[in-house]
Amino acid sequence: MKIAVLGTGVVGKALARGFVGIGYDVMMGTRDAKSEKAIALLNEVPGVKIGSFNEAAKFGEMAVLCTLWSGTESALKMADAKNLAGKVVIDATNPLVFAPNAPPSLALGHTDSGGEQVQRWLHESKVVKAFNIVGNTEMVKPEFPCGPPDMFIAGNDVDAKAKVTEILTAFGWNTVDIGGIEGARVLEPLTILWVLYGMHTGAWRHAYKMLKK
Numbered sequence: 001m002k003i004a005v006l007g008t009g010v011v012g013k014a015l016a017r018g019f020v021g022i023g024y025d026v027m028m029g030t031r032d033a034k035s036e037k038a039i040a041l042l043n044e045v046p047g048v049k050i051g052s053f054n055e056a057a058k059f060g061e062m063a064v065l066c067t068l069w070s071g072t073e074s075a076l077k078m079a080d081a082k083n084l085a086g087k088v089v090i091d092a093t094n095p096l097v098f099a100p101n102a103p104p105s106l107a108l109g110h111t112d113s114g115g116e117q118v119q120r121w122l123h124e125s126k127v128v129k130a131f132n133i134v135g136n137t138e139m140v141k142p143e144f145p146c147g148p149p150d151m152f153i154a155g156n157d158v159d160a161k162a163k164v165t166e167i168l169t170a171f172g173w174n175t176v177d178i179g180g181i182e183g184a185r186v187l188e189p190l191t192i193l194w195v196l197y198g199m200h201t202g203a204w205r206h207a208y209k210m211l212k213k
């Protein structure tokens with residue numbers, strides 16, 4: 001399976017390493033594939049290809065979006081929605097707004113979400129919100145004393161969510177499907193909870209688990 005990792009920050013690198021680790025053919029997308037930062041990725045993430053956002057979107061049979069929220073619309077314009085039409089697009093972004101000396105807030109919420117906005121920008125793609133509720137260090141092969149944590153996912157396409165669940169299982173997660181993409185309205189605020197706990201305790205290696213009976 002060929003996958004485009006649209007984003008080269010810590011999340012893009014963690015997920016790209018994870019996809020290489022399960023045998024995927026990975027191209028990371030960036031604004032300038034010839035920059036020093038982009039070329040360094042070849043060493044930082046052994047086995048990946050590097051391309052522009054557009055080249056990566058064309059290359060991938062599916063994609064994962066991991067861009068800074070404020071740059072996401074621009075990155076998707078460079079990728080070109082047509083190159084992602086019909087494809088599963090995992091949305092790992094969070095629409096965070098940062099202010100000095102304060103916890104982040106969300107650029108949109110309550111009646112809308114980043115996940116829904118991404119689905120509107122990519123209206124011919126099958127967007128699945130996933131990976132946004134945990135830090136990049138735990139995204140692949142998370143190890144916790146109480147067993148695998150839960151990754152909550154949301155999206156409108158059942159087959160796309162099945163594909164994402166397969167990936168999450170391979171990465172060591174238990175998946176909890178919470179329904180349509182509007183579920184991103186609650187998944188994105190969970191990130192604020194994740195961050196607040198980290199700021200309060202100084203510990204940054206936590207994840208969620210839903211108890212059921």
Ligand SMILES: NC(=O)c1ccc[n+]([C@@H]2O[C@H](COP(=O)([O-])OP(=O)(O)OC[C@H]3O[C@@H](n4cnc5c(N)ncnc54)[C@H](OP(=O)(O)O)[C@@H]3O)[C@@H](O)[C@H]2O)c1
Pocket residue numbers: 006007008009010011012029030031032066067068069070071072074075092093094095096131132133134135136137
């Ligand atoms: N950090 C975490 O642990 C974590 C966990 C869960 C979710 N998230 C979410 O995942 C996303 C990625 O986070 P991150 O910390 O890995 O990296 P980041 O610094 O938030 O984003 C880096 C990526 O965004 C692209 N970018 C930045 N400004 C842009 C612009 N104006 N136009 C187009 N592209 C632009 C960069 O492009 P270039 O490659 O060209 O530089 C780079 O690929 C964010 O939405 C974040 O909220 C983060």
